[in-house]
Amino acid sequence: DAKTTQPNSMESNEEEPVHLPCNHSTISGTDYIHWYRQLPSQGPEYVIHGLTSNVNNRMASLAIAEDRKSSTLILHRATLRDAAVYYCILRLPQGGSEKLVFGKGTKLTVNP
Amino acid sequence: GAVVSQHPSRVICKSGTSVKIECRSLDFQATTMFWYRQFPKQSLMLMATSNEGSKATYEQGVEKDKFLINHASLTLSTLTVTSAHPEDSSFYICSAREGAITEAFFGQGTRLTVV
Numbered sequence: 001d002a003k004t005t006q007p008n009s010m011e012s013n014e015e016e017p018v019h020l021p022c023n024h025s026t027i028s029g030t031d032y033i034h035w036y037r038q039l040p041s042q043g044p045e046y047v048i049h050g051l052t053s054n055v056n057n058r059m060a061s062l063a064i065a066e067d068r069k070s071s072t073l074i075l076h077r078a079t080l081r082d083a084a085v086y087y088c089i090l091r092l093p094q095g096g097s098e099k100l101v102f103g104k105g106t107k108l109t110v111n112p
Numbered sequence: 113g114a115v116v117s118q119h120p121s122r123v124i125c126k127s128g129t130s131v132k133i134e135c136r137s138l139d140f141q142a143t144t145m146f147w148y149r150q151f152p153k154q155s156l157m158l159m160a161t162s163n164e165g166s167k168a169t170y171e172q173g174v175e176k177d178k179f180l181i182n183h184a185s186l187t188l189s190t191l192t193v194t195s196a197h198p199e200d201s202s203f204y205i206c207s208a209r210e211g212a213i214t215e216a217f218f219g220q221g222t223r224l225t226v227v
Contacts, residue, residue, distance in 0.1 A: 041203075045218065
C-alpha cells in the first residue's frame with residue numbers, strides 16, 4: 001500500500017493561511033489523495049480529495065504536485081475551530097470495500 | 113454531507129460483561145461499514161470491514177470472537193465487545209460508505225471504559 005508522510009504538528013495564527021504538507025512518493029497512477037480531519041473527541045470528517053488537478057471546496061483547497069508525489073492542504077484563513085489532526089490518505093478511485101487506512105496525521109494548533 | 117450516528121457516545125461497563133455499540137447511516141444506504149479503535153494520542157486503527165449481509169473481514173490481530181460485528185441491514189451495523197477487559201477501554205469509531213461514492217462518513221465515536 002502506498003504510504004503518506006506528514007509532519008507531526010504545525011502551528012498557525014488565527015485568520016492566517018495554513019499549508020499542511022503531505023509526501024506520497026510511492027503513489028500509484030490510480031490513487032486519489034484524500035484529506036480528513038479529526039477534532040478532539042470526535043470522529044473524522046471528510047475535507048477534500050483530488051487526483052491530479054488542484055481542487056477547491058468550501059472548507060479548503062488541495063494543491064497537488066505535478067509529479068503527484070506530494071500535496072498540500074490549504075486552509076485559507078485558519079479559525080480556532082480548525083484545530084484538529086489532519087490526515088492525508090491515498091485511496092483507490094472507486095468505493096467498494098477497500099480500506100481507509102489512517103497514518104499519524106498532523107496536529108494543527110491555531111493560536112488566537 | 114451524509115450523517116452517521118453512533119450510540120452510545122459513552123459507556124462504562126464492568127470487566128467480563130459485553131457491550132454493544134450501534135452505528136446507523138441516517139440518510140443513505142451504507143453498503144460498507146468500517147470499525148476503528150483509537151487509543152489516546154494515537155491514530156485510528158482499522159479493526160474490521162463489513163458489507164451488508166455478509167461476514168465481516170477482520171484486520172490481522174483483531175479477535176473476531178471478541179469483537180462481534182453484525183451488518184444486518186443497509187443502515188445498521190453493530191459492534192459487540194464480548195467479555196470486556198480494562199485493556200479494551202478505547203474510543204471506537206464507525207464509518208460508512210454508500211456504494212461507489214468515495215467519501216467515507218464517520219460516527220461521532222463511542223468512549224468505552226471497562227472497570
